[in-house]
Amino acid sequence: MRYLSFLLAVTLLWTCNTTEYPSPQGPLPPLPEEPGSFSYLALGDSYTIGERVPERERYPNQLADSLKLRGIDLTPVDIVARTGWTTNELNDGIDARSDLQGTYDLVSLLIGVNNQFRGWPIDEYEEEFQQLLDRAIEFAGGEKDRVFIVSIPDYAFTPYGGGRSEISEGIDAFNAVNRMITEEYEISYFDITPISREGLDKPELVATDGLHPSGAQYARWVSSFVESIKEKLEE
Numbered sequence: 001m002r003y004l005s006f007l008l009a010v011t012l013l014w015t016c017n018t019t020e021y022p023s024p025q026g027p028l029p030p031l032p033e034e035p036g037s038f039s040y041l042a043l044g045d046s047y048t049i050g051e052r053v054p055e056r057e058r059y060p061n062q063l064a065d066s067l068k069l070r071g072i073d074l075t076p077v078d079i080v081a082r083t084g085w086t087t088n089e090l091n092d093g094i095d096a097r098s099d100l101q102g103t104y105d106l107v108s109l110l111i112g113v114n115n116q117f118r119g120w121p122i123d124e125y126e127e128e129f130q131q132l133l134d135r136a137i138e139f140a141g142g143e144k145d146r147v148f149i150v151s152i153p154d155y156a157f158t159p160y161g162g163g164r165s166e167i168s169e170g171i172d173a174f175n176a177v178n179r180m181i182t183e184e185y186e187i188s189y190f191d192i193t194p195i196s197r198e199g200l201d202k203p204e205l206v207a208t209d210g211l212h213p214s215g216a217q218y219a220r221w222v223s224s225f226v227e228s229i230k231e232k233l234e235e
Contacts, residue, residue, distance in 0.1 A: 037073045037075050038072060038073065038074050038075070038105035038233055039074070039075065039076060039101060039104045039105050039106070040060065040063075040064065040074040040076070040077050040078065040104060040105065040106040040107075040108075041078045041079075041080070041101075041104040041106070041107045041108075041136075041139050042059075042060035042077065042079045042080070042081065042107075042108045042110075043080050043081065043090060043094070043108065043109045043110075043111065043132065043135075043136060044079075044081040044085075044090065044108075044109065044110040044111050044150075045081055045082065045083065045084065045085040045086075045090065045110070045111055045113060045114055046081070046082075046083035046084065046113075046212060047059070047081075047110050047113070047150075047152075047153060047212070047213065048060060048079060048081035048108075048110055049079060049081040049082060049083060050212075050215075050218065051083045051207070051209070051212045052207035052209045052212050053207055053212075053213075053214060053215045053218065054215070057214075057218060058079070058218065059218040059221050059222055060077050060079055060108065061077060062215070062218055062219055062222045063222045063226060063229065064077050066222050066223075067226065067229065067230060067233070070226075070230050072230060072233055072234075074106065078101070078104070080093050080094055080097055080100070081093075084114055085111070085114060086111075086114045086115045086118065086128075087111055087112065087115055087124075087125055087128035087129055087131075088128055089114075090111050090132060091128065091132060091135075094135060100139075103139060103140065103141040104139050104141075104146075105140075105146060105233065106140070106146050106147075106229070106232070106233065107136045107137075107139045107140045107146060107147045107148075108136075108147070108148050108149070108150060109132055109133060109136045109147070109148075109149050109150070110149070110150040110151075111129065111132060111152075112125055112129065112174045112177075112178060113152050113153070113155065113171070113174075115174065116152070116170045116171060116173075116174045122173060122174060122177060125174060125177060126177045126181070129177065129178050129181060130181050133147075133181060133182070133185060133187070137185075137187075144185060144186065144187050145188075145232055145235065146232060146233075147187050147188070148187065148188040148189070148190060148225070148228075148229065148232075149178060149179075149182045149187060149188065149190070150190050150192055150221070151175050151179070151189070151190065151191045151192055151193045152171055152174055152175050152178070152193065153171075153192060153193060153195075153196035153213060154167065154168050154171045154193050154196045154197050155167060155171075155196075155211060156168045156171070156197075157196060157198065157199035157200045158199050158200070158206050158210055158211050158212075159200075159210035159211075160210050160211040161211075163200060168197075171193065175191075175193060179191075188228065188232070190221075190224065190225040190228070192220075192224060195217060195220045195221060195224070196213065196217065199213075199217070205217040205220070
């Protein structure tokens with residue numbers, strides 16, 4: 001009899017210990033998500049490769065850093081750009097890069113200042129800019145929402161340009177063309193030219209060569225469109 005009582009007590013104890021009870025604190029919160037990882041291809045000339053600024057101050061790199069602070073990781077950042085390149089030279093430069101990925105999550109294009117500087121025909125620029133925009137869309141896997149265009153800065157507002165109105169008029173003409181094509185394609189266009197036109201009043205916006213933007217100017221560019229890029233990548 002005492003043995004049966006002992007077995008009953010053990011059974012009741014085991015049942016109590018194995019019964020599940022809800023936690024008084026509720027379910028555990030989810031672990032924080034790692035930043036989303038996206039690939040980025042930046043196409044251009046000296047304004048994309050960041051002539052006379054450290055690599056980290058190039059505008060594509062500053063864009064990547066700004067997005068990382070917002071939980072988005074642009075890895076890798078591939079740049080196809082060189083100081084002095086025109087539209088046709090950028091086309092050739094793309095062809096020469098066998099290491100590029102087939103597609104990217106984000107693609108940017110900024111090109112045309114050297115066409116203007118050399119006095120090349122604007123109708124030629126129009127044709128070649130459209131070809132480059134088509135290539136940018138192809139790199140983005142056909143997703144036009146993942147492509148963006150940056151306007152040409154105005155180097156008239158540098159010590160080199162000396163405020164010459166004919167330079168500004170030329171830049172405006174070339175920007176009118178690239179903007180028209182971009183809007184026809186319904187692609188995002190970021191007009192940073194007004195920022196560049198503060199260069200004579202704010203010397204800190206010009207690099208040490210007296211011609212190209214400084215890292216501080218590139219930071220202004222990025223600040224003006226980083227939220228829009230973030231929205232693109234979160235769609």
